[in-house]
Amino acid sequence: MSECQVSVVIPCHRAxxxxxxxxxxxxxxxxxxxxxxxxxxxxxxPDDETKHALASWRRAGRVRIVENPEDLGPAAxxxxxxxxxxxxxxxxxxxxxxxxxxSLEARWQVAESEPEAEWIGADFRMWYExxxxxxxxxxxxxxxxxxxxxxxYESGRLLRLTRPLPHFLRYSLAWIGTxxxxxxxxxxxxxxxxxLPLAEDVHLWYRLAxxxxxxxxxxxxxxxxxxxxxxxxxxxxxxxLRTAWDRVYTLLRSDPAFQPYRGLLRAKLAAVHRxxxxxxxxxxxxxxxxxxxxxxxxxxxxxxxxxxxxxxAILKMR
Numbered sequence: 001m002s003e004c005q006v007s008v009v010i011p012c013h014r015a016x017x018x019x020x021x022x023x024x025x026x027x028x029x030x031x032x033x034x035x036x037x038x039x040x041x042x043x044x045x046p047d048d049e050t051k052h053a054l055a056s057w058r059r060a061g062r063v064r065i066v067e068n069p070e071d072l073g074p075a076a077x078x079x080x081x082x083x084x085x086x087x088x089x090x091x092x093x094x095x096x097x098x099x100x101x102x103s104l105e106a107r108w109q110v111a112e113s114e115p116e117a118e119w120i121g122a123d124f125r126m127w128y129e130x131x132x133x134x135x136x137x138x139x140x141x142x143x144x145x146x147x148x149x150x151x152x153y154e155s156g157r158l159l160r161l162t163r164p165l166p167h168f169l170r171y172s173l174a175w176i177g178t179x180x181x182x183x184x185x186x187x188x189x190x191x192x193x194x195x196l197p198l199a200e201d202v203h204l205w206y207r208l209a210x211x212x213x214x215x216x217x218x219x220x221x222x223x224x225x226x227x228x229x230x231x232x233x234x235x236x237x238x239x240x241l242r243t244a245w246d247r248v249y250t251l252l253r254s255d256p257a258f259q260p261y262r263g264l265l266r267a268k269l270a271a272v273h274r275x276x277x278x279x280x281x282x283x284x285x286x287x288x289x290x291x292x293x294x295x296x297x298x299x300x301x302x303x304x305x306x307x308x309x310x311x312x313a314i315l316k317m318r
Contacts, residue, residue: 249272
């Protein structure tokens with residue numbers, strides 16, 4: 001296996017419209033990395049547009065294409081990419097997002113200058129359908145997260161968070177398109193959890209945060225494309241996301257490494273189901289709201305907020 005410093009794994013499913021822009025944003029990076037490879041993992045895309053885009057890159061010989069015989073989902077797709085990658089470091093990019101100039105170099109400088117670094121992240125900006133962008137870095141504008149990361153933004157320097165699991169359990173501090181992780185560490189942790197339909201990246205961040213430090217670069221390294229969706233698809237997404245978060249925290253509660261955080265995980269599970277109760281109440285679905293509120297109560301029976309939620313759900317039923 002030839003030496004490679006960084007492998008960029010891009011899972012793809014029905015993303016032919018955006019894939020070329022994502023790949024170009026990686027290949028056009030100017031950096032001191034001697035060897036970079038792009039690994040596109042196609043999760044059995046059935047559409048001609050994606051097939052054509054993949055065929056074009058295959059002919060160009062600048063990208064490795066791995067084709068899965070079925071749609072394995074983003075988590076398993078990324079795991080396939082990690083498994084075949086040649087790089088010592090793995091970076092990720094979804095097929096509809098893009099890296100900004102300097103994104104790879106900023107992370108590579110940390111990898112070169114910090115011998116203990118195994119997990120590196122940076123900020124990003126939302127990219128809306130009308131072409132407009134979030135005004136500033138997504139993490140920088142968030143009040144609570146911005147305060148935590150303020151030393152980095154104020155100084156313009158790298159911030160090292162030591163074993164930051166408590167921080168990650170409270171805040172979102174990493175995004176898939178701006179992280180770079182040692183391949184050996186990803187393999188040791190087993191990569192992404194394939195049973196998770198959503199939030200598989202956050203589940204991995206929790207596990208990384210329990211075993212290694214997080215090095216945060218106060219720079220925007222990528223654009224996160226926001227797609228419009230119909231009301232029906234948003235409702236379906238809401239249900240899938242709630243199920244995924246329930247699964248994430250349930251998995252962590254059964255992990256011995258997370259035993260010291262079981263109380264916090266119970267609170268997170270209760271919050272998932274309280275939000276579900278609010279959602280169903282807003283839609284005039286009292287039975288669903290009561291079920292969600294009752295489920296929240298099983299996790300935090302002493303919580304006043306949880307009891308208020310249940311009472312509100314019951315009153316809506318009358």
